[in-house]
Amino acid sequence: MRVINCHAHFHGRDEVEEKRALWDSLGYEKICVSFQNEQVLKLAERYPDYIIPFYHLDLDEEGPDAVTAAKERGFRGLKLIGPQKPYSHESYFPIYERAQALGMPALLHTGFLAFRPGRGVRQENLRPIYLVTIASYFPEFRMVGAHLGNQWPMEAVEAMMECENVWYDMSGGTVRNYPTSWFRWLFARVERNQTSQEPKINLDIIGKLVFGSDNPDDTMEFYQSFMAALDIPSEVQAKVYCDNAAEWLGL
Numbered sequence: 001m002r003v004i005n006c007h008a009h010f011h012g013r014d015e016v017e018e019k020r021a022l023w024d025s026l027g028y029e030k031i032c033v034s035f036q037n038e039q040v041l042k043l044a045e046r047y048p049d050y051i052i053p054f055y056h057l058d059l060d061e062e063g064p065d066a067v068t069a070a071k072e073r074g075f076r077g078l079k080l081i082g083p084q085k086p087y088s089h090e091s092y093f094p095i096y097e098r099a100q101a102l103g104m105p106a107l108l109h110t111g112f113l114a115f116r117p118g119r120g121v122r123q124e125n126l127r128p129i130y131l132v133t134i135a136s137y138f139p140e141f142r143m144v145g146a147h148l149g150n151q152w153p154m155e156a157v158e159a160m161m162e163c164e165n166v167w168y169d170m171s172g173g174t175v176r177n178y179p180t181s182w183f184r185w186l187f188a189r190v191e192r193n194q195t196s197q198e199p200k201i202n203l204d205i206i207g208k209l210v211f212g213s214d215n216p217d218d219t220m221e222f223y224q225s226f227m228a229a230l231d232i233p234s235e236v237q238a239k240v241y242c243d244n245a246a247e248w249l250g251l
C-alpha cells in the first residue's frame with residue numbers, strides 16, 4: 001500500500017536516517033513534517049520529495065504575508081495549532097484567504113491539546129466545527145483536521161461529510177484507545193428513516209480520512225487494525241492512505 005503520512009514532527013536528520021528503513025517498510029512515500037520551521041526546511045532540503053515541509057504559522061502573531069513568505073521559502077503547507085481565538089474567528093480570515101489563493105493546504109490540530117500546568121491553552125478554540133465555518137467562506141482552502149477532533153469526533157465527521165475541502169486524520173492518544181464497537185457507532189448509518197435496519201459502515205465518511213501518524217510508528221498498526229475490523233475495501237483504503245493526501249497537497 002502506498003502511504004503519504006500527513007502529520008509528523010521531526011527534529012533532525014538522525015531521526016530520519018535511523019527510521020528510514022522502518023518507514024519504507026510501512027510504505028511511507030512522503031511525510032509532511034512540521035515543528036521548528038528552520039529545522040523542518042533543512043530536513044526537506046536534504047530529502048526533497050520525501051520530507052514535505054509545513055510552516056508552523058502563529059495565527060495570532062502572523063498575518064497573510066507569512067503564508068506568502070513560507071511558500072517562497074519552499075514550505076508546501078501550513079500547520080495551525082493553539083490559537084488565542086476560535087479557528088473560525090474573522091481576524092484569521094486574511095490568512096485563510098491567502099492560503100487558498102496560493103494553494104497552500106493546512107493541517108489544523110483539533111480537540112484536546114496537551115499542556116503544561118501554568119502554560120495556558122484555550123481548549124475551547126480547537127473545535128472541529130470551526131473547520132466547517134472556514135470551509136463555508138473558503139471552499140478551496142484544503143484542510144486536514146488532526147486527531148479526529150479527539151473529544152469532538154462527531155463534529156469531525158460532520159466536517160468531513162459536509163465539506164469537500166476537509167479531511168481528517170486519526171492520530172493521537174484519544175481515538176486510538178477506542179474499540180471497534182465505538183467506531184461502528186461513529187461510522188455506521190442506516191437509510192433515512194429506517195431506524196431498525198442493520199447499520200452499515202458509511203464508506204463515504206471513511207473515504208474522507210487520511211493517514212497521519214503524529215510520530216508513533218505504531219499508528220500504522222492502529223489504522224490496519226481499524227481497516228480490518230470494519231472490513232474496508234482496498235479502493236477506499238487507497239484513498240485514506242494516499243489519494244486523499246495527494247489531493248490535499250495538490251500533487
Ligand SMILES: [Zn+2]
Pocket residue numbers: 007008009146214
Ligand atoms: Zn502533531
